[in-house]
Amino acid sequence: MSAIGAVSSCSCLCSGVWLLKPGMQKMSSFGLHTAARCAAKHYYEVLVLGGGAGGIAMSARMKRKVGAENVAVVEPSKTHYYQPLWTLVGGGAKQLADSARPMGSVMPTGVEWIKSQVIALDPEKNCVWLENDIKVSYKYLIIALGISLHYEKIKGLPEGFNYPKIGSNYSVQTVEKTWRALQDFKEGNAIFTFPNTPVKCAGAPQKIMYLSDAYLRKTGKRSKANIMFNTSLGVIFGVKKYADALLEVIKDRNIAVNYKHSLIEVRADKQEAVFENLDKPGVTEVHQYEMLHVTPPMGPPAVLINSPVSDEGGWVDVDKETLQHKKYPNVFGIGDCTNLPTSKTAAAVAAQSGVLDNTISLVMKNELPVKKYDGYTSCPLVTSYNKVILAEFDYNAQPLETFPIDQSKERTTMYHMKADMMPLLYWNALLKGYWGGPAPFRKLMHLGLK
Numbered sequence: 388m389s390a391i392g393a394v395s396s397c398s399c400l401c402s403g404v405w406l407l408k409p410g411m412q413k414m415s416s417f418g419l420h421t422a423a424r425c426a427a428k429h430y431y432e433v434l435v436l437g438g439g440a441g442g443i444a445m446s447a448r449m450k451r452k453v454g455a456e457n458v459a460v461v462e463p464s465k466t467h468y469y470q471p472l473w474t475l476v477g478g479g480a481k482q483l484a485d486s487a488r489p490m491g492s493v494m495p496t497g498v499e500w501i502k503s504q505v506i507a508l509d510p511e512k513n514c515v516w517l518e519n520d521i522k523v524s525y526k527y528l529i530i531a532l533g534i535s536l537h538y539e540k541i542k543g544l545p546e547g548f549n550y551p552k553i554g555s556n557y558s559v560q561t562v563e564k565t566w567r568a569l570q571d572f573k574e575g576n577a578i579f580t581f582p583n584t585p586v587k588c589a590g591a592p593q594k595i596m597y598l599s600d601a602y603l604r605k606t607g608k609r610s611k612a613n614i615m616f617n618t619s620l621g622v623i624f625g626v627k628k629y630a631d632a633l634l635e636v637i638k639d640r641n642i643a644v645n646y647k648h649s650l651i652e653v654r655a656d657k658q659e660a661v662f663e664n665l666d667k668p669g670v671t672e673v674h675q676y677e678m679l680h681v682t683p684p685m686g687p688p689a690v691l692i693n694s695p696v697s698d699e700g701g702w703v704d705v706d707k708e709t710l711q712h713k714k715y716p717n718v719f720g721i722g723d724c725t726n727l728p729t730s731k732t733a734a735a736v737a738a739q740s741g742v743l744d745n746t747i748s749l750v751m752k753n754e755l756p757v758k759k760y761d762g763y764t765s766c767p768l769v770t771s772y773n774k775v776i777l778a779e780f781d782y783n784a785q786p787l788e789t790f791p792i793d794q795s796k797e798r799t800t801m802y803h804m805k806a807d808m809m810p811l812l813y814w815n816a817l818l819k820g821y822w823g824g825p826a827p828f829r830k831l832m833h834l835g836l837k
Contacts, residue, residue, distance in 0.1 A: 428499070431459040433747075434525035436505050436515065438462025438490055440733050440817060441722035442531035444740045447495045447820030449529070452748065455497025461517065463504050467493045468559060469813050471733055474591055474769055475806060477556040477565035477680075478598030485810075487559075493818050505532070505690050510715040527717050527747060530703050532691060534587050534723035534731065537684045544681065547655035555681045556595055568678045569599050574611040575677030577603070578660055581618035582684040583649040587723050587731040590624070590766035590778065592616075592682040593633070597770045599678070600640050614640070615674070617648040617662055625730070628786050629768065629778040632795040636770050648672070650681065687724060702726035707782070708759040710743045716750065719743055727762070729782055733813065734765035734824065741823020763787055763824055767805035775801035779825075789825040 433449040435442045438460055449458045467490045475481040494500045503517040514524040536557055538545040545561075547553055554565030579596040586592075596616055603609040616623075616637075623637070623644065624630040637644060645662075651671070652661035660679055664670045687701035696718060698704040703720035704713050707727055712718035721739050723731040738760065745758040762782025767775045774797040781787045788794045794801070816822035 428459070429522065430524045431499070432457035432526045433459075433529065434515065434523060434527070435460045435529045435531060436508075437531035437533055437722075437724070438464060438467060438494070438500075439531060439533050439722065439736075440813070441533075441736045441740065442529070443467070443493050443495070443818045444736065444820050444822075445529050445531065445721060445743060446498050447818065448740065448744045449747070450495045450498055451820065452744075452751070455495065456499075458495075459499035459501055459523070460494060461501045461503055461505055461515070461523075462490060463502055465490055469810055470557075471588065471767075471805075471813075472810060473556045473559075473562045474594045474598070476562050477554065477569075477595050478602065478769075478772070479566045479569065480598070480772060480806065483559070483563055488814070493814075495819075507690065508694050508696050510695055510712075510718050513717065525717075527751070528715075528719070529743070529747075530691075530696065530718065530720045530724060531722050532688045532703075532724040534585075534685050535688050537584075537686060538681070540684045541650055541681070542652035542661075543655060544653055544683075547653040550655035550658075552658055552677060553653065553655055553679045553681065555683065556591060557683055561681075565595060565680055568680075569602055572599075572603065572608060572612065572678050574608075576613045576615055576674055577678040577680075578615045578617060578674060578676045579680045580650040580660075580682050581616070581620060582682055583619035583665065584684040584686060585731065586682060586685050588733075588766065589730055590768045592618070592680070593623070594769040595680050596642065597636065597640070597768075598772065599680075600642065601771045612677075614642045615645065616642060617645045617650065617660075617674075619647065619649040619665060621646050624768075624778070626778060626780045626784045626786065628795050629776060629780075632776055632797075633768065633770075636776075636797070653679065653681070691724060696720075698726050700726065707762070708742075709746045709756040710739060710760060711746055711750065711756060719747060727760075729762040730764040730766060730780075732764050732766060733817070734779075735763065737817050737822050738763040738824030738826065740817070740820070741826075744820075744823070761787070763826065765825075767801060767809070769802065769805065770797050771802075773799050773802050775805050777801045777804070787829075789829045 432453045435446045446460045469486045472486040476483050507516040554568045555561040581592045603612050623633050647665040648662040651663045660674050662672050691697045692701040703725045705720040722736045742760040746756040749756050766778045777794045779788050
């Protein structure tokens, strides 16, 4: 499988590929954070699967709860990425290097880093199986395996990325190709896609479209461009307040939107994109492109499909308020790999981490969880190189805004929060287990108005 199809943990990490292996043979050593290339313990009080935003944040919190020596993180990747920055990388506003740090530098000090892949989960026996027939047992398990990208489900990909004019902000291998395609644009269709699957950061497919519009205007090419957003959805955004605002932006920028159109094939050698009309199954349309941005189909990591911890769709089956597994009380889930009915974003992970910390603390004391996750998630909708609509909402798709202003309006302050403040908050607070979302700040802001 191509590296382009790697798992991305919790919206912020482009992780290794998780594959089910039919045969697991002899044991070999694997690396740890505390001691390189030495044998690991085979039991931990808290075992965390995944080194993305959710996994690292929870391992930091668990370290403070049970001690670093009693916590381990299973993660094969050497690099941790702050993926929300890739929208700006694809638009030429940030460098890819700004989004990356060595995995060892974000792993909580003293916590065991097991550089391996999860092959199978056995919650009945409180253990997981890793590569090379290695078994690790636990008292408590936190699953934070992220979401898998499936470019290969589009005919002609991922090999089509070897051609010019095509990119994708969802992969470390292809995000810079987006910027190259934008710079090389001359005349014709600039097409942006949204797949017919769950995705992480559902606003990202159109953020790059607005940045591309701004860039083409700045370089005097906009009059030669026909910008198209071909989305599998039937709406521009799932929350009406922000959808209404985005539709005004789309109208003002003269952008064409084709709903219920799913990308099924890329003929990169001919610069053709083939879409299926979901309202008319089997009916396809072929569009010539001068630039194509692909948002890939996504799904749960392979190790979770048909796993006892997962629902029928392959997502970790957790209580939507406590994040505790519905069947196994010592198993918990966080982030993109779960079946929580909210948008899969880093902001959601932050809010979930605070709730999950509380849940696990009470479970460890044989008490019932009381703190409830309300589905809070956020999507800073970049609409230009200096404007953002800050969408924040809950399980019911109702606005849950932090600031006492109308956040559906484009604002420069919110752009700087997205581009400059949020990365600092991510690296220095969320990953260290100190940021549990804006709920306390929101209360203070709104109390100040009373």
